[in-house]
Amino acid sequence: QQQVRQSSQSLTVWEGETAILNCSYENSAFDYFPWYQQFPGEGPALLIAIRSVSDKKEDGRFTIFFNKREKNLSLHIKDSQPGDSATYFCAATASSGSWQLIFGSGTQLTVMP
Amino acid sequence: NAGVIQTPRHKVTGKGQEATLWCEPISGHSAVFWYRQTIVQGLEFLTYFRNQAPIDDSGMPKERFSAQMPNQSHSTLKIQSTQPQDSAVYLCASSSGGSETLYFGSGTRLTVL
Numbered sequence: 001q002q003q004v005r006q007s008s009q010s011l012t013v014w015e016g017e018t019a020i021l022n023c024s025y026e027n028s029a030f031d032y033f034p035w036y037q038q039f040p041g042e043g044p045a046l047l048i049a050i051r052s053v054s055d056k057k058e059d060g061r062f063t064i065f066f067n068k069r070e071k072n073l074s075l076h077i078k079d080s081q082p083g084d085s086a087t088y089f090c091a092a093t094a095s096s097g098s099w100q101l102i103f104g105s106g107t108q109l110t111v112m113p
Numbered sequence: 114n115a116g117v118i119q120t121p122r123h124k125v126t127g128k129g130q131e132a133t134l135w136c137e138p139i140s141g142h143s144a145v146f147w148y149r150q151t152i153v154q155g156l157e158f159l160t161y162f163r164n165q166a167p168i169d170d171s172g173m174p175k176e177r178f179s180a181q182m183p184n185q186s187h188s189t190l191k192i193q194s195t196q197p198q199d200s201a202v203y204l205c206a207s208s209s210g211g212s213e214t215l216y217f218g219s220g221t222r223l224t225v226l
Contacts, residue, residue: 032213043117043204043217044156089156093213100169101146101215103156 003027004092006104014112019080021107023090024072030092034101035064035075038087047088048075080111117218119205125224126195134190134221138207145188146215147180150202159203162188163210195225 005024013019025033031052036044050057050064050073057064066073077084090104118137126132138145147159158172162182173180177195182188192199202222206215 034213041219043206043219044215045217046214049213095213099144099213100158100161100171101213102158103148105155 002105003030003102004090004104006090006107008107009105010108010110012110012112013080015080015082017080019077019084019109019111021075021077021088021090021109022072023074023104024070025092026071027092027094028071029094029096030102031095032093033064033066033073034091035062036089036091036103038089038106044089077109080109082111082113085109085111117205117207117216119203119218119221121221122219123222123224125226127226128196129194132192132195132199132223132225134192134203134205134223136188136190136205136218137186138188138205139209139216140186141209142207142216143185143210144208145182146206146208147188147190148204148206148217150204150220151200156204159190192223195223197225199223200225 007022034049035047037047038044048059048062055066061078063076087106087108089106091101093101120135145162149157160170160173160180161168165182177193180190202220204220206217
């Protein structure tokens with residue numbers, strides 16, 4: 001049973017477009033949702049995160065939109081660049097729990113120049 | 114700050130042999146996590162230490178896998194009698210007390226022949 005689900009295994013966009021990566025979750029206790037970015041040969045690195053009390057978090061070209069009622073969230077990458085080509089993982093945890101971060105299966109983003 | 118250091122980067126073992134993977138967390142970080150990454154299963158939580166004490170090992174296969182944190186500067190993951198299905202990238206991450214941000218190492222790629 002996948003607690004955190006990413007709907008697309010892969011996504012291709014052109015340079016300058018907005019890439020939209022989707023994620024959904026099942027556990028209502030989850031209240032912290034980070035997105036991690038991973039390049040080949042490296043470990044994942046935190047990109048941006050949101051708490052369930054917010055519906056939007058913006059950091060430069062990266063924005064998370066969060067819908068608590070629908071239990072889904074999306075990562076928007078504005079003005080995509082070839083250097084954004086990587087795998088993006090949505091994750092979730094319950095701050096009051098044992099602090100185990102549950103990851104989605106990842107979306108491999110390719111930005112074509 | 115060198116980040117989380119994992120050694121070795123690559124390890125090849127024969128079926129039935131033992132493998133020990135090492136992790137040096139970021140200095141001052143009180144929590145250490147181990148994850149396993151495969152194409153099929155994605156990022157799977159294995160175990161978690163806080164202040165060197167084991168907190169949650171719910172993701173650890175009950176047989177053959179063990180993890181220790183003998184001091185605040187390193188943790189080990191030991192796999193006894195390795196099997197081909199243990200082949201994966203094993204990732205270690207650390208975080209500071211009070212922060213949910215995980216800082217990952219580059220991982221150890223274990224190949225069991």
